[in-house]
Amino acid sequence: MSHPTRLRVTVWNEGRHESTQPEIAALYPDGIHGAIAEGLRAELGDDTVIRTATLDAEGELLSEAALVDTDVLTWWGHMAHQDVPDETVDRIQRAVLGGMGLIVLHSGHFSKIFKALMGTTCSLGWRNDGDREQLWSVAPHHPITQGVPQPLVLEQHETYGEFFDIPTPDELVFISSFSGGEAFRSGATFTRGRGRIFYFSPGDQKYPIYHHRDVRRVIANAVAWAAPQSRELPSDRQLR
Amino acid sequence: MSHPTRLRVTVWNEGRHESTQPEIAALYPDGIHGAIAEGLRAELGDDTVIRTATLDAEGELLSEAALVDTDVLTWWGHMAHQDVPDETVDRIQRAVLGGMGLIVLHSGHFSKIFKALMGTTCSLGWRNDGDREQLWSVAPHHPITQGVPQPLVLEQHETYGEFFDIPTPDELVFISSFSGGEAFRSGATFTRGRGRIFYFSPGDQKYPIYHHRDVRRVIANAVAWAAPQSRELPSDRQLR
Amino acid sequence: MSHPTRLRVTVWNEGRHESTQPEIAALYPDGIHGAIAEGLRAELGDDTVIRTATLDAEGELLSEAALVDTDVLTWWGHMAHQDVPDETVDRIQRAVLGGMGLIVLHSGHFSKIFKALMGTTCSLGWRNDGDREQLWSVAPHHPITQGVPQPLVLEQHETYGEFFDIPTPDELVFISSFSGGEAFRSGATFTRGRGRIFYFSPGDQKYPIYHHRDVRRVIANAVAWAAPQSRELPSDRQLR
């Protein structure tokens, strides 16, 4: 299969912080999903169809039919991981194994879908003191790092630290340092079945990370990279 | 932590074929678990404590307390994967992430515990025509291949073929050819959390594979290799 | 950098068998390079500029300037590896580290350039009895396997067997079985610096392998996959 004429991306955001915390709504007036979608439009242009969805609206974008029509799903969640039903997680897992790309952002490391695909706790060290984070590419040959400055600098961000309990990535793409001294594997790819997965740690809700030009570039590169080569859904029997 | 004086191994076998199919009971009068345990004793000697358990007896060897006291668990299952309760699978997964070694044998590729740790369907191609299988080491430096002939020959065995839907192994150890033309990744290691996992495909119940000296050597090498370096159990919250 | 409008491929062939052995010249009237180039043209179409070169003609296509203008180099050699000057090998190595793609075919495993990039002996087992070879994809998600049947069958070919002394590949793509019982890692990718490398074992000169449609598809896919994302030549000082 060659790529469809237009790449179809679904930007999923839990969406709870924006509706309950005014300071976060102020950073993201269109929601975290709105900012991510805006970045994708700016970077990828008109050849991409972008839909956004949150836990409390457009949940149907995670239906079986919608996932079949999605080339790449980006995932942001934090305080409401448990509110995503297990059946939805199963559907997404099958879609990924069948070829759909998945970009997991920041606190999405603790989402049900990421844990299910990794098989590990996906736990990590963290503290939120507004440290300066620098992301260093360890993969200058990789499509995801093209056009991204070395290092990519976040003036203020939450700190994530090792040990990050994930399987050995297929490709390590970024490692971060924090002004407080931590180091972290902040960008990594995984292949599961026919699906490509990219974990990218920037994006705490308290900072305007998804308005950052270089972060947008990385996410756009990752979405393009994760587009399926071919698709073939596994049966339920295979997965359970 | 240095290794405990004596390595504690639990050999788990579903145990249903032996009790319902006389021709398999004839091949394995002490059960598949009995044959595997005998091989481990012969290869690893008195410094190893070996316990055996089946679905219908000694299920308590998969209790929380028993797993904490187990350095390495070997797993054989085929027709009754669904009879292993989900809570048991959760316990084993946490034990592996916390450092316990796990050796998954043959049709164990479709066990709940292997799927949970891999995050993929773990499906593969198969047919059972008594083909000749040759296992070729691609890792002469690896402890698991020491003392094993190149190739390791199984005169008659079930055929497993690619595509085998597993994540990229940490280390590929064996690849097999079959007289009918298939090729298969028949030995592979994975690290998940602090735990070492080895998948080894020999062992269909219709052939006396676990009486084979070289197969026993591989399993014994794998058990020694998978012994924990250190242990630290993740919390339930981390896993779910 | 986005890809140049037209992908520039140089097909290198030692070219000695064709000029000294009539039976091989009969299989490849335009040389092995001619057959490979024809396959690339058929598969990749007009957006690709293909040049061919051999040891005894067009050696200037391995000059510094020519390599800078080459996106991907394919390499076939066998009896005259030692006739490639060390300075040429150094130039190619720098070009690859700087981003040029490299496709190493069959007996090219023993070329100076492949050994220099791998750091190992690259030795393997072999015998030439016209066995049937089946190449099985272990990477259905990979661009290199798109449109390739599972398995890819070569009715008659030289046998290569493990142990193949290469570093752990970045991605294992194909494993082969042979009717005589061998197994072999027949397709594997490596990243070195900014350059992508694909080793593909089909192509003994005694068989019409490069006229095989599926082999052509794999090589064309690999050439497209190996196109540079960006280029930056290392200095001589860095390499020596």
Added chain:
Amino acid sequence: MSHPTRLRVTVWNEGRHESTQPEIAALYPDGIHGAIAEGLRAELGDDTVIRTATLDAEGELLSEAALVDTDVLTWWGHMAHQDVPDETVDRIQRAVLGGMGLIVLHSGHFSKIFKALMGTTCSLGWRNDGDREQLWSVAPHHPITQGVPQPLVLEQHETYGEFFDIPTPDELVFISSFSGGEAFRSGATFTRGRGRIFYFSPGDQKYPIYHHRDVRRVIANAVAWAAPQSRELPSDRQLR
């Protein structure tokens, strides 16, 4: 082969800084090699035979016969990489491919032997401002990290930064942050042939790094880990 009764380690040090720069001789009155050897003795005890050698003395410890009798070689060099003869490098490379372990320390990243085994430039970013370095384990399951604090802290050290031009490691073990903001892959393993290789970046000559207890522990763990499982020397023909 089981391990020989006593592990035989050769600690190689270029040895030029100590003889020409008094401030470095003051830090290392017994040479850098002396400090490394002392750490190994303290950590590994009497079951280890440790020999030391420098460019200007005991060069015979890199002879063919001596290498055959060496289980693990540790390598420190900086200003005189070019003074190691190419024939010596060839011998060491063959010894590693044949099973000898190799621990490459700090500026040894630019040694001829490391470059030959990696196939890349092994270049990296650096500045020497006495930054605080923190090494974070990303492999709590690995023998090399046992008994090492998380993080391992160097109060003052030279800064190394990405991009570090090495092939994808077999296992990434440590990543570092520096107070000036850099991040670096500071501990990584590679397998080449039958040999195990560990690169570990601590050890600039201007700081008393090899007197640091935790650094000594890592090096001792690495030496034990790199001990050969089996040995078989490749022929010259295979390598060239």
